[in-house]
Amino acid sequence: MNARTAVHPIEQESYAILRSRLDTSDLPPLTRAVVERVVHTSADTTWVGDLVADEEALRAGREALLAGAPLVTDVRMLAAGITARPAVVALDLAGEPEPGLTRSAAGIRAAAAQHPEGAVWAIGNAPTALHELVRCATDGMVRTPLVVGLPVGFVGAVAAKAALRASGLPAVSNRSERGGAAVAAAAVNALLYAEVE
Template sequence: MRTVHPIETESYAILRTRLDTADLPPLTRAVVERIVHTTADPTWAGDLVCDEDALRAGRAALLAGAPLIADVRMVAVGITARPSTVALDLAPVAEQGLTRSATGIRRAAQSHPDGAVWVIGNAPTALDELLRTGVRSPLVIGLPVGFVGSVAAKAALRDAGWPAISNRSERGGAAAAAAAVNALLYCEESA
């Protein structure tokens, strides 16, 4: 059982005076609130795209011990409830025509073609490469950040129909991506 610090309790109380999430399904609410709490930015609520069935499947997979693959160490460090594999660590150098982030995702996909939960919070090229690999996943958390390619990569994730969490804007990042994973792991709803 996780011990919640009084500051976190107070922060959620403040959050709920500024943002009404009562009508959201339980896991969507958990993800939205955790990201808003992490960023202190209530406008995330209108930007996130969540599918409750995908969240439920991802949570169940995580609780059952499915591999968790993070694109970069910043995401992995932010996930406080369980370890993950860092794809970038698998790519000391980039393969021809790819970024190092995309190379790491390609290599991680070779080791985890089926059943891993993927969390991308840094490079849009990592999400693009994940989509090219054709892995089978119960959940992809696609929240890369940036002015170049992030909106298109997240739209491609949604268009591909993969079970996912994404957002519509250029924002994203390690903190938001890790927060989404933590929300699923901390939520008390049964899987």
């Protein structure tokens, strides 16, 4: 069962236009849901060649979310965009960071201490937050069914997302510098709203 029951006519028309311009029928169901919602959110069909998704990881993340697993986001803006459920905001846990650690990274470290097992993580703002999450997982501090790793920026975003993919963590990410809270929220919402078996 999905988290939403009614779709507004404007959204229906928007998806009809999207599908007239973009054929996603060959994608697995959850990958298709994520790609389409990110394209819908950004009005940018070129996300299709940029997103990197693993269907099994998306399924595991969806199942965890629907079963009530904690959802941890890096920033409030991302949490606000996830309309079906509350989230833990890592940045709110940051406190005073250690020297050499950004507040975003400190927040992820604090959130990892609170949610070491089973949380779904969504990073849409700071590349340093995603780097720290990967570091925490590599050090055995975090086990997760899914990381939505879509931070944005000219400094560090591409490298952080490449590190996520290289880590072997179950994830959805993208190859380019673009990203952001809106697209990360779109990916999570796609999982929560998807109508798949």
